[in-house]
Amino acid sequence: MRFVLKEELEVTKLLFDPMKHPDWIPPQSAEWHANLSIEGGGYKYPWNSVFDEPRAEKIFSDKIISFLHENVRILDVGCGHGEFTKTFVGKAKEVIGIDVIEGYISSANVGASETIKFLIVDADKQLPFTDDSFDIIYSKKGPWLFHTGNEEGHRILKPGGTALGLYHCGSDGGLRSLFPGLYHPLPDSYLGDIKAKYERQLSESNLEKIELQIFEEVEYLASPEDVLIKKCFGQKESLKNIVWQECLAEVGEIFYKHASPKGLRVVNYHALMVGRATRN
Structure with missing residues (x-):
C-alpha cells in the first residue's frame, strides 16, 4: 500500500473548469472577438x-522590419485594434490593417495618418485589393491567407514578396500542473505536433x-487574479464572477507557494x- 503525501493531494485536486460551463465562449471564435471588442475596444x-526579453512581439516586429524599405506596402491581416500595426509607420510607404470586427477598426482608426489605413474586411472572402498590391503580408494571431484553397494571398502579394x-501556441511552464482543472495538461508530443x-x-x-521557428x-x-484573468480572457463578466468565486x-494559495519575487513563471x-x- 502506498501512502499519498498531503502535497500530492494538493497538486492533483481539480479546480473549477470554466470551459465546462455553458457560458464559456470558444477563444478566437466570432462571438469571442465580438465580446472582447465590446468590453475592451481591442x-x-x-x-x-x-517578461524576459525578447518578447514574442519584438521578435516578430524585428523580423518584419528586416524586410522593409521606404517603398514597401504592408498588409496586416487580423490587425485588431492596430497597436502593433502602427509599429511600421514611417518604415514603409504604406501600411494597411484589416479586421472583420468593427469595434477593433474603430479603435485602430484613432490616430491613423496618411500612411496607415484600417479597413473592415472579412479575410475569408475576396479582398478589396488589386493583384500584386503588397510587398509584405503578415498576420499576428490572425487569418493566414495562404492555406490550401485560398488564392487571395497569392493574388495580392507581389512576386518575390x-x-x-506569428501564432500563439499555448502556455505552460508549470501553469497547467499547478492549476489542474482550471488549466488542462498538454500531451508530451505537444511541441513536436x-x-x-x-x-x-x-x-x-x-x-x-x-523560416519556421x-x-x-x-x-x-503578478498575482493570483492574473492567473484567472489570463484563463478568462475574452469571456463574459458573468462567467468571470463565477470563476473568481470558485477558484x-x-x-x-498555490500562487504564493510557487511564485518568485518576479511573479509566477509561465512559458x-x-x-x-x-x-x-x-x-514570375
Missing part, C-alpha cells in the same frame, strides 16, 4: 505581468520556405513562419 491582454505569421502542424501549413501554402517566451504573472482562494509557446512568393 485585442489587449488585460492581466499584469512582466514575403508572407509572415505544433512544429509538424506549421511545417505542413507552410509547405501547403505554395510559398518558398524561408517554434520558440518560448517567458512571462511572470480565487485556492489559486491564491508561452509561439510559431513564427516566413515564406516568399515565387517570382
Whole structure:
C-alpha cells in the first residue's frame, strides 16, 4: 500500500473548469472577438505581468522590419485594434490593417495618418485589393491567407514578396500542473505536433520556405487574479464572477507557494513562419 503525501493531494485536486460551463465562449471564435471588442475596444491582454526579453512581439516586429524599405506596402491581416500595426509607420510607404470586427477598426482608426489605413474586411472572402498590391503580408494571431484553397494571398502579394505569421501556441511552464482543472495538461508530443502542424501549413501554402521557428517566451504573472484573468480572457463578466468565486482562494494559495519575487513563471509557446512568393 502506498501512502499519498498531503502535497500530492494538493497538486492533483481539480479546480473549477470554466470551459465546462455553458457560458464559456470558444477563444478566437466570432462571438469571442465580438465580446472582447465590446468590453475592451481591442485585442489587449488585460492581466499584469512582466517578461524576459525578447518578447514574442519584438521578435516578430524585428523580423518584419528586416524586410522593409521606404517603398514597401504592408498588409496586416487580423490587425485588431492596430497597436502593433502602427509599429511600421514611417518604415514603409504604406501600411494597411484589416479586421472583420468593427469595434477593433474603430479603435485602430484613432490616430491613423496618411500612411496607415484600417479597413473592415472579412479575410475569408475576396479582398478589396488589386493583384500584386503588397510587398509584405503578415498576420499576428490572425487569418493566414495562404492555406490550401485560398488564392487571395497569392493574388495580392507581389512576386518575390514575403508572407509572415506569428501564432500563439499555448502556455505552460508549470501553469497547467499547478492549476489542474482550471488549466488542462498538454500531451508530451505537444511541441513536436505544433512544429509538424506549421511545417505542413507552410509547405501547403505554395510559398518558398524561408523560416519556421517554434520558440518560448517567458512571462511572470503578478498575482493570483492574473492567473484567472489570463484563463478568462475574452469571456463574459458573468462567467468571470463565477470563476473568481470558485477558484480565487485556492489559486491564491498555490500562487504564493510557487511564485518568485518576479511573479509566477509561465512559458508561452509561439510559431513564427516566413515564406516568399515565387517570382514570375
